[in-house]
Amino acid sequence: MERCLQRNAPWNIAVRTGSLNAMTSTNRPAAESGTCGGVCESQRGAATTAPRGALQRPAAMTRNLDVSGLVDSDGGLLDRAIFTDEELYRQEMRRIFAPSWLFLAHTDQFHKPGDFFTTYMGEDPVIVTLDKNRKIRAYLNSCRHRGARVCRADFGATRNFTCTYHGWAYDLEGKLISVPKQDGYPESFDVKDWGLVEVPHIETYHGLIFGTWNPQPVTLRESLGDMAWYMDAMLDHDPDGTVVVGGVHKWVLDGNWKLTAEQFATDWYHVNMSHASALMVLSPTGKGPKDEIIHRTGRQYVDPNGHGAGFPVHPRNRFDSQTVHEWMDYTALRERLGQARVEGPMTTGHATVFPNFSYLPVNGSIRIWHPKGPDKMEVWAWTIVDKSMPDEVREAQRLYNLRTFGPSGIFEQDDGENWSEVQAISRGFITNGVALNYQMGIGSEREDGRHPGKTSELYSDAAGRAFYARWRELMNTPAWHEEKR
Numbered sequence: 001m002e003r004c005l006q007r008n009a010p011w012n013i014a015v016r017t018g019s020l021n022a023m024t025s026t027n028r029p030a031a032e033s034g035t036c037g038g039v040c041e042s043q044r045g046a047a048t049t050a051p052r053g054a055l056q057r058p059a060a061m062t063r064n065l066d067v068s069g070l071v072d073s074d075g076g077l078l079d080r081a082i083f084t085d086e087e088l089y090r091q092e093m094r095r096i097f098a099p100s101w102l103f104l105a106h107t108d109q110f111h112k113p114g115d116f117f118t119t120y121m122g123e124d125p126v127i128v129t130l131d132k133n134r135k136i137r138a139y140l141n142s143c144r145h146r147g148a149r150v151c152r153a154d155f156g157a158t159r160n161f162t163c164t165y166h167g168w169a170y171d172l173e174g175k176l177i178s179v180p181k182q183d184g185y186p187e188s189f190d191v192k193d194w195g196l197v198e199v200p201h202i203e204t205y206h207g208l209i210f211g212t213w214n215p216q217p218v219t220l221r222e223s224l225g226d227m228a229w230y231m232d233a234m235l236d237h238d239p240d241g242t243v244v245v246g247g248v249h250k251w252v253l254d255g256n257w258k259l260t261a262e263q264f265a266t267d268w269y270h271v272n273m274s275h276a277s278a279l280m281v282l283s284p285t286g287k288g289p290k291d292e293i294i295h296r297t298g299r300q301y302v303d304p305n306g307h308g309a310g311f312p313v314h315p316r317n318r319f320d321s322q323t324v325h326e327w328m329d330y331t332a333l334r335e336r337l338g339q340a341r342v343e344g345p346m347t348t349g350h351a352t353v354f355p356n357f358s359y360l361p362v363n364g365s366i367r368i369w370h371p372k373g374p375d376k377m378e379v380w381a382w383t384i385v386d387k388s389m390p391d392e393v394r395e396a397q398r399l400y401n402l403r404t405f406g407p408s409g410i411f412e413q414d415d416g417e418n419w420s421e422v423q424a425i426s427r428g429f430i431t432n433g434v435a436l437n438y439q440m441g442i443g444s445e446r447e448d449g450r451h452p453g454k455t456s457e458l459y460s461d462a463a464g465r466a467f468y469a470r471w472r473e474l475m476n477t478p479a480w481h482e483e484k485r
């Protein structure tokens with residue numbers, strides 16, 4: 001089995017020396033694979049027209065590792081280095097996060113020009129706002145002068161973004177509109193050159209706002225593919241869509257961002273064991289759920305772009321707030337979404353949109369796993385509900401989600417313990433070299449005639465294997481900012 005995983009040669013030599021620093025400093029530069037060795041100088045800052053003057057980055061600063069030997073998606077094996085290695089993490093920022101569509105916010109967070117929400121794309125801070133024409137825009141939240149954030153609030157409403165370091169101010173269209181003591185700058189200084197760096201593409205899908213730094217991306221809808229059908233089981237109950245209840249919960253977890261994204265794509269397997277006590281609490285008898293619930297049947301959607309969703313297909317497979325359950329009009333939902341969706345992805349399922357957006361349909365929980373280094377993440381979680389839900393039902397949903405998958409929720413805490421546990425020991429030298437098993441359900445993916453795309457069994461690692469296959473593909477592909485023009 002081990003033979004299927006191969007760390008690249010410079011990496012292995014370094015491992016034998018036992019020095020992580022040496023290991024990561026001997027990697028071959030990406031220039032060998034026909035790229036310009038990371039960010040081409042002509043492309044740096046391609047999201048803006050800003051001048052670079054005589055600045056030139058040495059190619060060695062952005063060299064890339066060939067990760068082919070770290071993920072064996074056919075054999076179901078994974079090298080733990082992908083959760084711990086600093087250089088791989090930096091490569092993820094360049095090749096996973098810079099080119100992908102990333103979740104930013106929900107449209108219900110913006111109602112009038114100047115409403116804003118600050119978040120991250122990978123580790124890049126961004127402001128999402130409505131401009132004067134009510135267009136959703138997103139900017140890098142970093143002043144063009146010395147780089148401070150121009151907006152330090154989590155959310156709010158404003159007429160412009162004024163940096164509190166020296167006072168440069170930008171309007172809602174990202175233009176630099178005020179520079180204190182501008183007469184001290186040379187004549188060549190033009191405010192037009194120093195606007196905020198804008199995220200070039202923003203698209204929405206049923207209320208979810210996504211952005212990408214890729215100047216020429218495939219459309220968001222195209223990148224979602226068949227996954228959209230599964231997402232609609234949460235987002236499209238109601239012709240008026242969804243709204244956000246309450247604020248955004250944020251908490252820190254000791255764990256690599258992929259551990260959580262992967263689990264939401266693929267892992268129902270842990271439920272009966274990890275959540276045994278929570279299931280006891282929720283069962284009407286207090287003795288745990290009935291056998292037919294424990295031994296669930298269900299399917300797992302496996303997407304070629306790395307997305308994934310798992311869901312039971314059993315009429316009793318809803319652990320939800322009684323109030324919400326009673327309010328739902330299942331006949332109307334069957335008409336709108338079809339039987340297969342109401343009895344499948346609309347049940348107590350889980351899902352991930354590659355790379356780091358996940359959701360739980362029954363809870364109305366949407367969340368993003370913000371990477372904060374290879375061994376840390378911030379979880380940001382929203383509760384969304386159907387717009388037509390009356391206030392008392394919204395409140396029941398909010399409380400139910402808080403109780404189960406809030407930061408101190410009875411399920412969320414179990415999950416957090418697992419992720420932190422896996423991460424905590426993965427840096428051990430011997431531990432790090434021992435491969436992980438993703439072999440459940442190998443070869444089981446098929447078209448099942450009921451759900452779009454390919455599905456596997458509910459208890460399977462198939463979507464996990466696809467998630468890492470996509471990760472490997474992107475990590476080995478030069479991103480838009482590396483292409484020569």
Ligand code: FES
Nearest residue numbers: 143145146163166
């Ligand atoms: Fe923003 Fe100086 S860093 S004005």
Ligand code: FE
Nearest residue numbers: 270271411415
């Ligand atoms: Fe869980």
